[in-house]
Amino acid sequence: xSPSREVSPVPVxxxxxxxxxxxxxxxxxxxxxxxxxxxxxxxxxxxxxxETFTIDDAVAAVLDAVRDLGEPAVVAGMSLGGYVSMAVAGxxxxxxxxxxxxxxxTQPSRLLAAPFRAFGxxxxxxxxxxxxxxxxxxxxAVGTRVAEDMEAGGLAxxxxxxVVGELSRFDALAEVARYPGPIxxxxxxxxxxxxxxxxxxxxxxRAELRIIPRAAHLFPLIQPERTASLIDGFAHRCDPxxxx
Numbered sequence: 001x002s003p004s005r006e007v008s009p010v011p012v013x014x015x016x017x018x019x020x021x022x023x024x025x026x027x028x029x030x031x032x033x034x035x036x037x038x039x040x041x042x043x044x045x046x047x048x049x050x051e052t053f054t055i056d057d058a059v060a061a062v063l064d065a066v067r068d069l070g071e072p073a074v075v076a077g078m079s080l081g082g083y084v085s086m087a088v089a090g091x092x093x094x095x096x097x098x099x100x101x102x103x104x105x106t107q108p109s110r111l112l113a114a115p116f117r118a119f120g121x122x123x124x125x126x127x128x129x130x131x132x133x134x135x136x137x138x139x140x141a142v143g144t145r146v147a148e149d150m151e152a153g154g155l156a157x158x159x160x161x162x163v164v165g166e167l168s169r170f171d172a173l174a175e176v177a178r179y180p181g182p183i184x185x186x187x188x189x190x191x192x193x194x195x196x197x198x199x200x201x202x203x204x205x206r207a208e209l210r211i212i213p214r215a216a217h218l219f220p221l222i223q224p225e226r227t228a229s230l231i232d233g234f235a236h237r238c239d240p241x242x243x244x
Contacts, residue, residue: 008239009036015078020155021045026152032231042080046156049158063092066088077104087172098235103194108172182234185201185210187210
């Protein structure tokens with residue numbers, strides 16, 4: 001008989017949303033203590049602020065983080081990070097032990113992108129004023145502590161136009177449909193980005209949908225302990241995929 005193989009905890013790559021950086025996810029990462037966790041910056045954000053955002057380059061950034069930890073990893077993203085995580089899973093399924101997509105179950109389109117495109121254009125004309133307005137509105141919406149988390153790596157308002165342009169052409173449902181592994185979609189009950197959640201749930205018989213009652217779009221940052229618990233629980237279910 002061959003000796004049994006020890007199960008090794010699958011690592012986790014947390015992928016941030018639009019405007020913020022990997023640093024914004026530090027409280028989520030800190031709550032996941034039983035496995036390696038990294039929070040890379042996407043192009044156009046944080047330490048990569050000078051780069052132009054593209055989906056291809058964002059996928060490469062996350063894939064580099066996965067490979068640094070050791071494949072396969074759970075890839076968990078929120079909002080923009082959720083869509084990037086879908087692309088990583090769809091294009092590189094062997095590198096992904098499981099996919100968690102939070103606040104990202106609206107199929108992108110040019111029509112839905114229009115309001116964000118307008119805001120992105122405005123930030124290009126009035127960058128300082130847009131930054132002040134953005135910070136003020138964020139503090140009103142989520143409070144000082146969460147706002148400070150979001151600003152920890154700098155606010156990438158200059159990248160909004162590039163991100164929106166890329167996402168308006170991005171077929172998220174097709175990317176998810178290509179991934180054969182376990183998937184968990186997590187949405188806040190009050191999240192405006194859940195309008196197509198049943199279509200996303202239906203693309204795979206390994207996909208599950210979880211709704212957090214009375215939670216808004218930024219719930220992962222507002223409830224980092226709960227978010228970490230959900231991701232860690234999912235990762236535990238993926239651990240048998242990775243053996244030492």
